[in-house]
Amino acid sequence: MHDADIDARGLPHFGHIGETRPTIVDGDGAVVVDADGNEYLDFTSQLYCVNAGHSNEAILDHIGDQLGRVQYVSSADHSDVRTRFAERLLEVAPGQMESVFFSVTGSDANEAAIQLAREIQDGDTVLSRWRSYHGSTYATAGLTGDPAMRVPVERGAATTGAVKVLPPFDGCDAPFDADSPAGLAERAADHLEYVILNHGPDDVAALLTEVVAGSSGAFTAPPGYFDRVREICDRYDVLLVVDEVITGFGRCGDWFGADTEGLAPDLLTFAKGATGAYVPLAGVLASEAVTERVRAAEPAIGQTFAGTPIGCAAGLGALDVYEELIPRVRELAPHLRDELSRLERVDVVGNVHGRGFLWGIEFVDPPTGDPVFDPRVEEGDNPVTEVIREARDRGLMVGSGRPGFQVMVAPPLCATEAELSAGVETLESAVETVFG
Numbered sequence: 103m104h105d106a107d108i109d110a111r112g113l114p115h116f117g118h119i120g121e122t123r124p125t126i127v128d129g130d131g132a133v134v135v136d137a138d139g140n141e142y143l144d145f146t147s148q149l150y151c152v153n154a155g156h157s158n159e160a161i162l163d164h165i166g167d168q169l170g171r172v173q174y175v176s177s178a179d180h181s182d183v184r185t186r187f188a189e190r191l192l193e194v195a196p197g198q199m200e201s202v203f204f205s206v207t208g209s210d211a212n213e214a215a216i217q218l219a220r221e222i223q224d225g226d227t228v229l230s231r232w233r234s235y236h237g238s239t240y241a242t243a244g245l246t247g248d249p250a251m252r253v254p255v256e257r258g259a260a261t262t263g264a265v266k267v268l269p270p271f272d273g274c275d276a277p278f279d280a281d282s283p284a285g286l287a288e289r290a291a292d293h294l295e296y297v298i299l300n301h302g303p304d305d306v307a308a309l310l311t312e313v314v315a316g317s318s319g320a321f322t323a324p325p326g327y328f329d330r331v332r333e334i335c336d337r338y339d340v341l342l343v344v345d346e347v348i349t350g351f352g353r354c355g356d357w358f359g360a361d362t363e364g365l366a367p368d369l370l371t372f373a374k375g376a377t378g379a380y381v382p383l384a385g386v387l388a389s390e391a392v393t394e395r396v397r398a399a400e401p402a403i404g405q406t407f408a409g410t411p412i413g414c415a416a417g418l419g420a421l422d423v424y425e426e427l428i429p430r431v432r433e434l435a436p437h438l439r440d441e442l443s444r445l446e447r448v449d450v451v452g453n454v455h456g457r458g459f460l461w462g463i464e465f466v467d468p469p470t471g472d473p474v475f476d477p478r479v480e481e482g483d484n485p486v487t488e489v490i491r492e493a494r495d496r497g498l499m500v501g502s503g504r505p506g507f508q509v510m511v512a513p514p515l516c517a518t519e520a521e522l523s524a525g526v527e528t529l530e531s532a533v534e535t536v537f538g
């Protein structure tokens with residue numbers, strides 16, 4: 103099937119209608135192949151989810167074995183493989199996690215987390231951050247900071263009880279004017295406390311936040327910020343829900359982003375990398391205290407395809423693979439960072455930031471530091487989209503950030519040192535072609 107057929111018949115996701123994109127027919131490790139036989143280094147992990155790489159034999163074997171036993175068990179009944187996967191997840195989970203509530207996608211994992219929080223808290227308000235992404239369903243798009251995803255969905259139904267706070271990052275579009283990371287941590291945490299206090303702490307059920315921003319730009323929090331967030335949440339009885347849909351399963355060099363921050367969340371949502379994207383599977387991890395309260399509340403929520411046996415089998419295979427890949431990410435992340443830093447030689451390349459195998463590159467106007475093109479307020483051709491196209495024509499897939507003045511780099515965790523270098527070299531030539 104050619105691109106034209108897809109354009110004519112498909113309704114692609116994430117607004118790429120009418121854009122010519124390759125038809126992927128094959129994949130191996132960090133490489134995918136299109137219908138014309140062109141190979142691409144996949145520095146998107148598709149949608150940040152093929153963490154273990156394409157065509158991983160160990161994961162395929164787990165799926166095959168499970169298919170030979172039983173392919174589906176009601177999510178209301180017990181399944182041996184689901185129990186085993188839940189136990190393994192809890193072994194690698196951060197903090198004092200006690201139970202798992204399975205779902206299917208990242209959006210509905212976040213929906214479930216919000217619903218669980220509202221079931222057991224007095225208040226209904228959920229705080230989330232500007233410059234965030236939490237999903238495309240009504241509630242999760244409403245909690246998303248990115249206006250491109252949120253505004254069209256909110257036209258149909260605005261999420262009730264959703265309040266946004268400012269995220270703690272520097273670089274282009276920074277919401278705080280701080281002169282040191284410690285100052286930024288303090289100002290951003292004070293702001294969060296101010297919002298909670300003035301909203302009325304009793305009405306705030308939870309704070310939903312990514313630990314490292316995902317598609318919003320891979321920005322990390324300054325040291326100390328999440329310690330303060332944990333203290334503030336405890337002080338005002340606000341549940342801390344971390345969205346690890348992208349950062350989970352080794353993406354940022356630890357099992358979860360919360361591990362790197364030494365953070366013990368109350369609820370943690372996961373999806374994407376949980377099975378390496380071999381089967382859709384997502385869920386919510388709950389701390390001991392939350393588990394106890396949820397069990398007492400007995401909320402009637404559930405989904406047919408939550409935690410399918412095939413998904414759980416794929417997840418068990420993926421966790422084995424991550425045991426080996428996560429130390430490699432830690433080892434190779436400095437190399438990827440150094441390679442990407444070379445891009446800063448081009449004057450429109452601003453801040454390059456991220457953690458592990460998740461990086462964002464900002465494109466700014468050198469004299470002002472403002473976005474070189476800001477799709478939130480400008481119409482017309484975005485040169486940053488042109489960089490992504492140029493890279494693809496040269497055999498490298500990279501993603502667009504939210505907002506689209508950023509390019510996102512997120513290779514599968516199995517990418518080799520040589521592949522990382524080759525990919526960045528291709529990106530550099532794409533940037534030079536567009537901006538040179």
Ligand SMILES: Cc1ncc(COP(=O)(O)O)c(C=O)c1O
Pocket residue numbers: 149207208209210212235236237238312316317345346347348373374
């Ligand atoms: C941080 C984050 N949360 C939630 C989601 C929603 O996941 P899904 O697309 O599986 O619904 C995404 C998707 O990209 C995400 O990046």
